[in-house]
Amino acid sequence: MIEFGSASSRKVIKVLEEAGYEAVFVGGSVRDYLLGKDASDIDIATSASPEEVKQVFPNTIDVGIEHGTVLVLMDREPIEVTTYRTESTYTDHRRPDEVKFVKSLNEDLRRRDFTINALALTVTGELIDPFGGRDDLKGQVIRAVGNAHDRFMEDALRMVRAVRFASVLGFEVEANTRQAISVNAETIRHVSVERIKVEMDKLMKGKEPNRGFALIAETGLSRHLPLFPQDIRIISESVPYESALEGWAALMLSGGFSASELARAYKLSNHEKDFLSAVQASFDRRQMECYTTDDYYRFTFNVLCAAEKIWQAFNPSESGITQHEIAMKQSELPIRSKEELRVNGKDLMAWTGQRGGPWLGEWMNRIEKSVLHRKCPNDTEKIKEWFLSEYKRQE
Known part of the structure; x- marks a missing residue:
């Protein structure tokens, strides 16, 4: 057996083979x-039907x-x-109207999107490559299996997958495959x-990503995606990205979209939306002037x-x-958050003999700003001294 996949995955194939089925x-x-x-996301295909697989193995889900x-x-x-x-046919360009189980591996590989993904490997190391996927890997080419138009009519997402593989692998999209994307772009x-x-x-x-x-x-495709800038100069000149979120931020700002618009269009999570909102605010500040102490304190490093x-x-x-x-x-900031202050609301109430109320939040904000701008050290006694002096001055 080859050293591919995990020992457990190789064992699954051997058990299926011993039961009289193909498995790769x-x-x-x-x-x-x-x-x-x-190799991640190890997948195994077999000639055994789902019920036959369940009969072979005692523990299945x-x-x-x-x-x-x-x-x-x-x-x-x-x-x-x-x-x-x-x-079978894909009436909605998303999912097959019918799935039919077969005994032929070649038939199974024939339905896959690109030649570089229509590959199989036996547990002994034999490569099964009916559509020239290995040659396309060597040539760094993304080519649809069979007729590209048919593949994209079956599942329109394959067009975006082709684009994604071009980015991830740095491959070229073969001419006929590329032309088929242009013809079928609207179906996305x-x-x-x-x-x-x-x-x-x-x-x-x-x-x-460029x-x-x-x-x-x-x-x-840009004309049919939920939101995408028609001028890609900015997103092209801001690569590479440290994270996908950074890429979404570039897409947002280059297209002149708001964080809310982009989040709504692509159903981003609240975390993703908050990040984009913060980048928008930081970018707006940068447009006016260089970052200040308050900006370095307010925004995270990634933002x-x-x-x-x-x-x-x-602004090249x-x-x-x-x-x-x-x-x-x-790193030079005296504090990175309000939680780092050496005092809290209970201290202020004890020092003043006053009950809680809106005044507490107001004074904690003032203390935070005073420490941040080094008007007062982040030391309990020093803050107490500064606070009581300022508090009495306003009585």
């Missing part, structure tokens, strides 16, 4: 293995049995096993925004770095601030 590794994990990368997938628990490790299948509207978001996240974290952005613009990178893309002739400089400025 398939898909992206095989592609990554051939590229010399760590039905996770997508209507599509032929059974989760096998082997030595406490969950392994996905999917029956060879073909798919049939795909749920959640599925598009997943692919866009991966695109933005790729090694060449390649992906250019393809989106040149093929016309400031994202805003600065995008600001520099908008201006002197920018490096990540090191941002980190140094923040």
Whole structure:
């Protein structure tokens, strides 16, 4: 047996073979293995039907049995096993009208999106490559399996997947495949925004997101995505991204969208929306002047770095601030949050003999600002001295 996948996944294949069925590794994990990368998301395909898989293994979970997938628990490790299948027409450009289980691996591989993903590997190391996927890996080409138009009519998301692979792998999209994206671009509207978001996240974290952005613009996908800037200069000049969120921030600012608009269009999480809102606010401050002590205190390192990178893309002739400089400025702050203050509301009530109320929040804010701007050291006795002096002055 080869040293591919986990010992548990190899054991699953051997058990299926001993039971009289075919079983192989398939898909992206095989592609990554051939590229010399760590293979993740190990998938196994088999000639056994879902019911036959369940008969072979004592511990299974039905996770997508209507599509032929059974989760096998082997030595406490969950392994996905999917029956060879073909798919009928895709009326809605999203999901097959019917899934049919088959006994032929070639038929199963024929339904896959790109040649580089239509690969299988036996447990002994034999590569099964009916559509030239290995050659396309060597040539760094993304090519649809069979007729590209048919593949995209089946599932329109495959167009965005092609763009994503161009970014992640740094490959070219083959001419016929690229042309088919242009012809079918409008059908991306049939795909749920959640599925598009997943692919866009991966695109933005790729090694060449510029390649992906250019393809989106040149093929016309940009006109049919929920929100996408028609001018990609800014997002192209602000790469690479430290995170997908940084990519979304560049997309937002380059397109002139608000965080709320983008969050609504792509159904972003509250955390993602908050990050984009913070980048927008930081970027707006940077447009007016260089960051101040208050800005370094208010915004996180990641937010400031994202805003600065995008600001520099908008202002290439201006002197920018490096990540090191941002980190140094923040490290020099006397406090990084109100929680670091050496006093709290109970102290203020004890010192004044007053009950709680709105005044507490107001004075804590004043103390926070005084310590931040070094008018008072972050020391309990020093803060008490400063506070009582200021408090009595206003009585």
